[in-house]
Amino acid sequence: MTHLVVVGASLAGLRAVEAVRGDGFDGTVTLVGAEEHLPYDRPPLSKEYLAAEECPDPRYREHATFADDLDVELVLGTPASALDTSARTVTVGDRAIPYDGLVIATGAHARTLPGTEGLAGVHVVRTLDDAIGLRGALRDGNRKVTVVGAGFIGSEVAAVARSLDLEVTILEAMDTPLVRAIGERMGRALTRLHERHGTEVRTGVAVDEVLHHDGGVRAVRLGDGTELDTDLLVVGIGAQPTTGWLEGSGLTVDDGVVADARLAAAPGVYVAGDVARWPNALFDDVLDGPMRLEHWTSAAEQGRYAARNAVDPENAKVYETVPYFWSDWYASRVQFVGVAAGDHVEVVAGDDADGGPFTALYRAHDRIVGALAVDMRAEVMKYRRLIGKREGWDAALALAAERREQAAAKAAEAAAATAAETAQDGANA
Amino acid sequence: MKIKVDWDKCTGMGMCESLAPDVFEVDDDGSLILHAEEVPDGQEDEVREAVAACPTEALSLES
Ligand SMILES: Cc1cc2nc3c(=O)[nH]c(=O)nc-3n(C[C@H](O)[C@H](O)[C@H](O)COP(=O)(O)OP(=O)(O)OC[C@H]3O[C@@H](n4cnc5c(N)ncnc54)[C@H](O)[C@@H]3O)c2cc1C
Ligand code: SF4
Numbered sequence: 001m002t003h004l005v006v007v008g009a010s011l012a013g014l015r016a017v018e019a020v021r022g023d024g025f026d027g028t029v030t031l032v033g034a035e036e037h038l039p040y041d042r043p044p045l046s047k048e049y050l051a052a053e054e055c056p057d058p059r060y061r062e063h064a065t066f067a068d069d070l071d072v073e074l075v076l077g078t079p080a081s082a083l084d085t086s087a088r089t090v091t092v093g094d095r096a097i098p099y100d101g102l103v104i105a106t107g108a109h110a111r112t113l114p115g116t117e118g119l120a121g122v123h124v125v126r127t128l129d130d131a132i133g134l135r136g137a138l139r140d141g142n143r144k145v146t147v148v149g150a151g152f153i154g155s156e157v158a159a160v161a162r163s164l165d166l167e168v169t170i171l172e173a174m175d176t177p178l179v180r181a182i183g184e185r186m187g188r189a190l191t192r193l194h195e196r197h198g199t200e201v202r203t204g205v206a207v208d209e210v211l212h213h214d215g216g217v218r219a220v221r222l223g224d225g226t227e228l229d230t231d232l233l234v235v236g237i238g239a240q241p242t243t244g245w246l247e248g249s250g251l252t253v254d255d256g257v258v259a260d261a262r263l264a265a266a267p268g269v270y271v272a273g274d275v276a277r278w279p280n281a282l283f284d285d286v287l288d289g290p291m292r293l294e295h296w297t298s299a300a301e302q303g304r305y306a307a308r309n310a311v312d313p314e315n316a317k318v319y320e321t322v323p324y325f326w327s328d329w330y331a332s333r334v335q336f337v338g339v340a341a342g343d344h345v346e347v348v349a350g351d352d353a354d355g356g357p358f359t360a361l362y363r364a365h366d367r368i369v370g371a372l373a374v375d376m377r378a379e380v381m382k383y384r385r386l387i388g389k390r391e392g393w394d395a396a397l398a399l400a401a402e403r404r405e406q407a408a409a410k411a412a413e414a415a416a417a418t419a420a421e422t423a424q425d426g427a428n429a
Numbered sequence: 430m431k432i433k434v435d436w437d438k439c440t441g442m443g444m445c446e447s448l449a450p451d452v453f454e455v456d457d458d459g460s461l462i463l464h465a466e467e468v469p470d471g472q473e474d475e476v477r478e479a480v481a482a483c484p485t486e487a488l489s490l491e492s
Contacts, residue, residue, distance in 0.1 A: 043484070060486075296484050297444060297484065300482070300484075304481070322447075324444065324447075326442060326484075337447075377443060377455050377457065377458070377459040378455050378456055378457045381455065382446075382447075382450075385450065407457075
C-alpha cells in the first residue's frame, strides 16, 4: 500500500487521514474536497454559528497541520468527477489521481425545494457558505421566518430565530414531526418544546408554491390554498447522499454507497460517513437491511475504520455501532442513542407531556434498542452501554429504577440541606 | 498516561462515558466528572476510544 486517496474533505475524510497517519502509515495521502474551505465542523452551523454574537471558527485544523504534521496533500475546490475501479483512479478536474486504497466520504447535500433556485431569502443549511448567508439574513431586519420541515436542522434554526426574537412558523408535511427518527410519541413530545417557546408548528401541510417578488421570496402557498407571508424561507427537508460522481463506477448506489460490514464497497474501496450504507450487525434483528446514518459520531468513527481497512485490507475490521446524535433546541439538549425501532416506548424518568426533561427507552424483541433524553444529560449514555451489550428490557428497566432512586436520594439530600440552611437563617435572624 | 480535559470545550455530550464509564461520568447538569486522572491499567484502549469520540475534541492524553 503506497497511496491512500480520500474523497470528501469533511469530518469523515479528516478522521480518515488522521487515523492512518496516527498509526504510522508512511505512504502518500491525498485528501480531495469539493469546497474551498479546510475541513470544518457542521453541527455548530445550525446552532452557535447562527446564534452567537461573535462567529466561532468552525474549522477543525489549520493549513499547516495538513502540510507539516499530517503530510497530507490537500486538493481543495474541485469535486472528484469520476471513479475507475479497474484502473484505480479518481478524476479531479483534468487530473487522474491513482490510488491503492480509496475512502469515499462525500457525505450528503441538502435537498432543495424545486423552483426556488437563486431566489433571495431562501436558505438551506449544510455548508459553511450556507450558514454565513443565513446568519446574515437572520440579522438583516427580516421579521418573519418560515421553516419548511420539522426535522432536527429545521428545528434548530427555528430555535435560533426565536432566540433572536423573530416570528417563526414551522411547516411539516407529516402529521407528526420526526416520526422516522424517533417515533410518533416522541415526535409529539419534542414538538412541545417549540410550542413552549412560541414557535408555531403546523403539521400535515404541503407547500404547493413559493411566491416571489423582485427575485426574493414573498410568501408560500399551502396545499389548502392559504398564503403565508414570509421574509425568509429556511428549507430543512433533509439531505441526499452525494453519489452523482460515482455514476458508471460500478459501485452499488442505493440511497448511499452500499458496502459490507467492513465498509468495503469494492476491492480497495471503502466508504465512511453520511454517504455510507452498511449492515450494522448490532441491530441485525431489528433492521431490515443496511443502514445509513447522518450523525457526527458515526461519520468520525467510520472515517477511521474505512481508512485503516483501506491501507490494511487483510486485517479489515467490522464496524458496528450504537448510533448517537444530539440536537440543541432553545436551551434544551436532545440526545438519542440506538435505533427508534420496536414495539414500545416507555418514559422512565421525567414527563414527556410538556416536552421534558424526560428519558424514554425503546424496546424491540424484548431488548432495549434505543433511548431518548431531553435535558437529562446524565442518562442516555448509561443506556448506550446496555444497548451495545444487547441487554434485555428487564436490565434496562432495572437501571431506570436504580437511576430514579439515586435521583430521589439526591433530591432529598438537597431539600434537607436547604431546610437546614433556612433553619440556620431563622436562628441567626 | 494522564487524561486532560479542556473544560471550555466540553459540552457534556457523554460519549466518553459510554466508552469508558470507570473514568468519565456526566452529571445531571451536563458537567463532566473525571473519576481518574491517570488512565487505569488495562483501560488504555477504552480511554483512547473515548478521547477520539469526543465531538468537541475536549479530551487528550499526556504521557
Ligand atoms: C447544519 C448541520 C447540523 C448538524 N448537527 C448535528 C448534530 O447536532 N449532531 C449530530 O450528530 N450530527 C449533526 N449533523 C450531522 C453531521 O454534521 C454529519 O453527519 C457529518 O458532517 C458527516 O460527515 P461526512 O464527512 O460524512 O460528510 P459531510 O460533512 O457531508 O462532508 C462531505 C464533504 O465531501 C465533499 N464532497 C462532496 N462531493 C464531492 C466530490 N465529488 N469530490 C470531492 N469532495 C466532495 C463535500 O463538499 C463535503 O465537504 C449536522 C449536520 C448539519 C449539516
Ligand atoms: S465526550 Fe467530550 S464533550 Fe462529551 S462529556 Fe466527554 S469530554 Fe465532554
